[in-house]
Amino acid sequence: MRGRYTEGTKCIARHTILRFEFETNRYMKTLSTLLFRNRSYRYQDIPQLIYIITVLSIFHVGYSFGQPELFNVDERLVEPYDLPELLILANGQKVQNVADWEHIRRHEILDIFLEEVYGKLPLKDLQHTIEVVDRNETALNNTAIRQQWKLTFESHGKQLDIEVLAYLPKSVTSPPVFLVPNFRGNQTIINDPNIVITSSWVRMRKNSDTSGVVDHKATEASRGTSSSRFPLEKIIANGFGLYTFYYGDVDPDFNDFSNGIHPLFYEQGEDKPKSDAWGAISAWAWGITKVIDVIEYNPLSTDSKIIVMGHSRLGKAALWSGVIDDRIDMAISNNSGCMGAAILRRRFGETVKIINTRFPHWFADNFKKYNDNEKELPVDQHMLIALMAPRPVYIASAEEDRWADPKGEYLAGYYASPAYKLYGEKGLSNPEPPAVNVPIHQTIGYHMRTGKHDVTDYDWEQYMKFARTHFDK
Numbered sequence: 172m173r174g175r176y177t178e179g180t181k182c183i184a185r186h187t188i189l190r191f192e193f194e195t196n197r198y199m200k201t202l203s204t205l206l207f208r209n210r211s212y213r214y215q216d217i218p219q220l221i222y223i224i225t226v227l228s229i230f231h232v233g234y235s236f237g238q239p240e241l242f243n244v245d246e247r248l249v250e251p252y253d254l255p256e257l258l259i260l261a262n263g264q265k266v267q268n269v270a271d272w273e274h275i276r277r278h279e280i281l282d283i284f285l286e287e288v289y290g291k292l293p294l295k296d297l298q299h300t301i302e303v304v305d306r307n308e309t310a311l312n313n314t315a316i317r318q319q320w321k322l323t324f325e326s327h328g329k330q331l332d333i334e335v336l337a338y339l340p341k342s343v344t345s346p347p348v349f350l351v352p353n354f355r356g357n358q359t360i361i362n363d364p365n366i367v368i369t370s371s372w373v374r375m376r377k378n379s380d381t382s383g384v385v386d387h388k389a390t391e392a393s394r395g396t397s398s399s400r401f402p403l404e405k406i407i408a409n410g411f412g413l414y415t416f417y418y419g420d421v422d423p424d425f426n427d428f429s430n431g432i433h434p435l436f437y438e439q440g441e442d443k444p445k446s447d448a449w450g451a452i453s454a455w456a457w458g459i460t461k462v463i464d465v466i467e468y469n470p471l472s473t474d475s476k477i478i479v480m481g482h483s484r485l486g487k488a489a490l491w492s493g494v495i496d497d498r499i500d501m502a503i504s505n506n507s508g509c510m511g512a513a514i515l516r517r518r519f520g521e522t523v524k525i526i527n528t529r530f531p532h533w534f535a536d537n538f539k540k541y542n543d544n545e546k547e548l549p550v551d552q553h554m555l556i557a558l559m560a561p562r563p564v565y566i567a568s569a570e571e572d573r574w575a576d577p578k579g580e581y582l583a584g585y586y587a588s589p590a591y592k593l594y595g596e597k598g599l600s601n602p603e604p605p606a607v608n609v610p611i612h613q614t615i616g617y618h619m620r621t622g623k624h625d626v627t628d629y630d631w632e633q634y635m636k637f638a639r640t641h642f643d644k
């Protein structure tokens with residue numbers, strides 16, 4: 172205990188020194204730029220120099236204190252932590268078998284994620300219609316059938332439409348399908364003039380001149396702009412289908428609960444979700460489950476295996492959807508990071524406080540209680556992964572994506588593995604992540620590829636191989 176305490180204190184001290192060093196460097200750089208760039212001084216300039224230094228120092232100290240705490244990306248500064256026990260019941264007894272897990276422990280953990288983290292989804296269902304908007308039998312050089320569908324929900328005098336786009340290989344009956352929500356509209360995944368351009372609000376990139384979004388509306392120029400993340404020809408050639416929808420159709424990604432799906436469920440007098448009710452990530456996961464209704468409704472994929480894959484914030488939603496909907500046969504998290512796959516107690520890269528501050532609408536309001544207070548949360552993300560058991564789950568990291576904590580993403584898979592073991596399935600057995608570009612394909616899969624936060628062909632190659640291994644058994 173004492174050892175751990177001392178170690179923890181040392182970590183805090185090192186962190187403080189690191190921050191001090193960082194701030195001092197920044198200060199010195201600004202000062203030298205201001206004072207010495209293209210200038211020389213004489214004796215009589217001293218008062219002016221003192222004035223500049225004083226103003227800058229006051230400004231800098233004020234600015235630094237106003238900043239959120241610097242996040243940590245140094246493995247040596249990760250403080251020791253205790254994870255909540257995966258296989259100990261709330262009454263202190265040990266989970267002995269699958270029955271204990273499925274009938275007791277799984278529910279205990281799920282309830283905490285519902286109430287304290289992502290927020291409870293509505294229990295009632297909404298009436299909806301599914302309409303075919305387009306069907307083309309000769310897509311992708313006659314290798315695929317392209318279909319577009321419109322899902323419409325109505326309630327409380329409000330309407331919500333989700334546009335769904337599908338490509339299914341012509342050569343395979345009931346192909347396994349990837350269901351992948353997209354960030355900027357279905358028209359961005361391939362440059363095809365027949366695809367409906369989303370009319371929903373679209374998030375703009377900071378330097379948004381290349382994405383074809385103007386005043387938060389997608390334009391013709393946005394067609395195909397995300398195609399590098401959707402290697403459609405390869406997906407079809409490998410015998411898989413693809414379903415996609417725009418996540419902003421379900422809930423536009425900004426802190427406002429008067430739009431998107433939430434208002435269709437409000438009770439009398441409500442204008443925002445209750446403190447234990449769904450935030451945007453739960454809403455996007457709900458959207459995923461509704462698109463599964465389309466997959467099942469479509470005779471071409473009624474019997475298909477369903478693989479949900481999501482990147483980044485949509486990786487968080489993909490994992491969560493796999494937990495709440497067991498029609499999902501496999502879930503894939505691509506660089507999902509904080510509140511996706513990464514162990515939150517490591518406080519490496521993005522932390523609970525940072526994510527709640529920057530994205531106050533993503534989680535249940537209750538989750539804000541855990542800002543800088545992770546240890547009080549009765550769950551951590553290894554438990555989220557474990558809730559998928561025994562279905563296959565894949566966690567993908569990128570080496571340079573330190574904000575998402577690649578090691579923490581691996582460890583969630585590692586610490587989830589005992590739940591898989593209950594079913595005789597193999598998870599991740601080594602407490603250390605594998606080398607870069609050396610994937611592990613057990614019932615839990617993992618890779619850390621070289622490069623940045625993104626979805627690449629390498630990632631897709633692993634996902635298709637992983638799916639083949641499990642579905643061709």
Ligand code: GCU
Nearest residue numbers: 482483484485507508509521
């Ligand atoms: C931000 C956020 C992450 C998220 C990412 C994304 O970086 O901090 O949590 O995963 O956006 O979705 O692109």
